[in-house]
Amino acid sequence: MLTHESIIEQLKSVIEKEISAVSKLCETIDESWLRAVLMIRDCKGKLVVSGIGKSGNIGQKIAASFTSTGMPAIFVHPTEASHGDLGLLDSRDILLALSASGQTTELLDIMQYASRQRISIILVTKNPISSLAHFADIILQIPDLPEACPNGLAPTTSTTCQLVLGDALVVTVMALRGFSADNFKQFHPGGNLGALLIPVKNFMYTKNRIPLIGLGASIKEAIIEMNTKSLGCVGIVNHRNQYVGIFTDGDLRRSLEAQVSLEEPVSEHMTPSPLSISPEMTVSELIIFFKEKRVPNVFVVKEKMPIGIIHVNQLASISSMEVQ
Secondary structure, rough: OOOHHHHHHHHHHHHHHHHHHHHHHHHOOOOOOOHHHHHHHHHOEEEEOEEEEEEEEHHHHHHHHHHHHOOOOEEOOHHHHHHHHHHHOOOOOOEEEOOOOOOOOOHHHHHHHHHHHHOHHHHHHOOOOOOOHOOOOOOEEEEOOOOOOOOOOOHHHHHHHHHHHHHHHHHHHHOOOOEEEEHHHHHHHOOOOOOOOOEHHHEEEOHOOOOOOOOOHHHHHHHHHHHHHOOOOOEOOOOOOEEEEEEHHHHHHHHOOOOOOOOHHHHOOOOEOOEOOOOOOOOOHHHHHHHHHHHEEEEEOOOOOOEEEHHHHHHHHHHHHOOO
16 A cells, blocks of 8 residues: 555656657657748648547647637547548648557558648657558657556556647747737637637528538439539528428448439438528637537528528638638
8 A cells, every 4th residue: 555655756757758748759859840840831722630548638728728718629439530531621721630659540540641632641659660650641650659658558647648749739830820919809708718600690601601412302403503612512591491401421321332213302311400500600610510510510590491501621721711
């Protein structure tokens, strides 16, 4: 049984090991860090952060920190990415992947996809010659030191280094983008981090850009409307112009796999009672919505009628918009 003195020594030992790891991290700053900072600063899309386990927890914090300081960012779980969420990535985006070992198999799909789509990849890892490092454009190496736990297994020093590295990127990019104290106040009303104030009605697609068809339309007509509007879905409205369903790329694939006739009514294959949001929803709420619902787009509805549509890639426009 540990004595009070040995408990205190254990606490000190963990902190000292993590301080030492952060000091070593500072020594690793090189040209790669500079390239990463400039790449993120010049990003025309959003920063997509991914990782699993404790690295995933750190990744969520990094994404939230970037978003709350004016840089659009979103965390994508690698397993969910392998089951449909790869569609959240756009060619203008940057992928920031966290894997201490550099061998995390769950990250393989999202990194291979990003590589094929020529999406820039930044990898944070201990191992610069790992299997995942092969796909990275930039490798940010954290110190290869033992974890602070007695068994050397529980992520401690490695996740601390990931967190500090993320903070360094966030603050440096924030400075380079000229994110001022006034911006900070606008983005943090009442001290609530990430509470971006822009309502979705300010930047949603409206009028002729909304993909809509009537309840009696065929699957063929739905495909034509989807192709015309290029948002990966079409909304279904009834005779009162009320939003009653959605037909997505996934619904189309399932219909084709089942060899359904394209002349069949789309209403028989749509998703009824679909998700929708209010035009007054703020960007901060929208980011949480996309994260929780894991959908690439959502219709904006007022009094049961669709007045707009938002695609996740529009989050990239936040940094260039004026907060109202």
